Amino acid sequence: MTSTTGSPPRPAQQPPSRSSASAGRTAGSRGPAGDPYGYDVERVDPSAPGRIGGSSAPRRRRRPWVRWVLFALSFLMLAASAVALYFFIILPLGFGTSLVAFTTALVPVAMIFTAVWWLDRYTPQPRMTLVYAFAWGAIGSVLLTFFFGGFFDTWISPAKETEVVDTFLGAAVQAPVIEESMKSAGLIGLLIWGRRYIAGPLDGVVYAALIAGGFAFTENILYFARSFHEAQAGGEVAVFWQTFFLRGVLSPFAHVSFTALCGLGLGIAAERRSLMLSFGLGIGGLSLGMVLHALWNGSTFFLPVDPEAPLGGFLRYYASVQVPIFLLLVGIVLFLRLREKRILRRQLSEYGRAGWFSPDEVELLVSMRRRGRTEAWAARHGAVARMGMRNLIRTAVALGMERHSVLFARPTTKTRARERELLEQLTSDRRLIGALTEPVVRG
Numbered sequence: 001m002t003s004t005t006g007s008p009p010r011p012a013q014q015p016p017s018r019s020s021a022s023a024g025r026t027a028g029s030r031g032p033a034g035d036p037y038g039y040d041v042e043r044v045d046p047s048a049p050g051r052i053g054g055s056s057a058p059r060r061r062r063r064p065w066v067r068w069v070l071f072a073l074s075f076l077m078l079a080a081s082a083v084a085l086y087f088f089i090i091l092p093l094g095f096g097t098s099l100v101a102f103t104t105a106l107v108p109v110a111m112i113f114t115a116v117w118w119l120d121r122y123t124p125q126p127r128m129t130l131v132y133a134f135a136w137g138a139i140g141s142v143l144l145t146f147f148f149g150g151f152f153d154t155w156i157s158p159a160k161e162t163e164v165v166d167t168f169l170g171a172a173v174q175a176p177v178i179e180e181s182m183k184s185a186g187l188i189g190l191l192i193w194g195r196r197y198i199a200g201p202l203d204g205v206v207y208a209a210l211i212a213g214g215f216a217f218t219e220n221i222l223y224f225a226r227s228f229h230e231a232q233a234g235g236e237v238a239v240f241w242q243t244f245f246l247r248g249v250l251s252p253f254a255h256v257s258f259t260a261l262c263g264l265g266l267g268i269a270a271e272r273r274s275l276m277l278s279f280g281l282g283i284g285g286l287s288l289g290m291v292l293h294a295l296w297n298g299s300t301f302f303l304p305v306d307p308e309a310p311l312g313g314f315l316r317y318y319a320s321v322q323v324p325i326f327l328l329l330v331g332i333v334l335f336l337r338l339r340e341k342r343i344l345r346r347q348l349s350e351y352g353r354a355g356w357f358s359p360d361e362v363e364l365l366v367s368m369r370r371r372g373r374t375e376a377w378a379a380r381h382g383a384v385a386r387m388g389m390r391n392l393i394r395t396a397v398a399l400g401m402e403r404h405s406v407l408f409a410r411p412t413t414k415t416r417a418r419e420r421e422l423l424e425q426l427t428s429d430r431r432l433i434g435a436l437t438e439p440v441v442r443g
Helices: 064-093 095-120 127-156 163-193 201-234 238-250 254-271 275-301 312-353 359-366 368-379 383-406 413-437
Strands: none
Touching: 064 095, 064 127, 064 201, 095 201, 095 238, 127 163, 127 201, 163 201, 163 254, 163 275, 201 238, 201 254, 201 312, 254 275, 254 312, 254 383, 275 312, 312 359, 312 383, 359 368, 359 383, 368 383, 383 413
16 A cells, blocks of 8 residues: 555565574564564565464364354344334334334434444444444334333332322433443443454444434434324424424434443453453443433423423523533543544554554555545556455554554464454455556556
């Protein structure tokens, strides 16, 4: 790769031959004098056809069909849940009402998709897992909330309760506890299937945002449908637009903010490869999300209501409490985004000093604008060249982030084998791009 638009990508120069002292280095040992970087695998020319050496015992690869079977079963369960959700919840609303509510709910979920796309495009996640996250939020977590919500509401309700107490407990206690728990269950599922899906704090936030966005999407359909029924019954359309303003304009990221705290905690723990941190930070983030959810739902019971301006008290509370909380969370996410860029630059520079990337290639890989230009250049040589370039960029990004995560823990045979896989993929992508872009006959 190269940072100059319009010129073909050149493989990194072959690293200089090592001395006899460094040639006998074992995996994980430090380099020769003057080279403080201890490289884990044998260094070879990235454009050479040979496999990377320097490995220990061969890695036992997980059978690929196991993961696909797990994903297929999960999606089948979500599909069955979607059918049940449609027949028992959406269909009774009526086709016209459901269509109006569905169309209106697309507005806030489009905002969430845009934010997630911007966060995820720097270190992109597999599309299949992104689809799963949204499907879990929109289908699985909603059905589980309906199922467990009734039992939990019965458990926390006093023997003698008024309608106001029942409504308050449902909004400020039952909804935060059950909804946040069911949404976070999707994050646990991703961690069980593979640590590489949630490898850092920003990954956890991205998946949490998609799960919460899916949940809010289905919930908004139900709220908008109920509001549309009330508007039809009362002959007053203002009820419907007020609900849309509150849920679709003022608070499209409310659920995202709550669930993102759990995703943030699990991502920090996953980056450090610590099971104890996963429990501690996961439960801590989940609890904090429940508190913010309860604060959001319960505030309406304590705010003064002015008959002449019923929304005035809520808007003042929203501007003084919820907006600062939201801006704080946005600041955390922006910091994580910049942090990933610094991590990628630092780790790829280490690989560059080991001979895998030139300085220009490192700058290309950490810049979204240069990535786009390089992919556009590759596209002029055909779709296969563009796919190869895109895969090379993603492999390099995964390599840098994987290396950063390994530094928090002790390198193992599995992590070294994963590193070899990524480096071999880089070699393969370089040869493919070179074969498709280099002229057959040189002038």
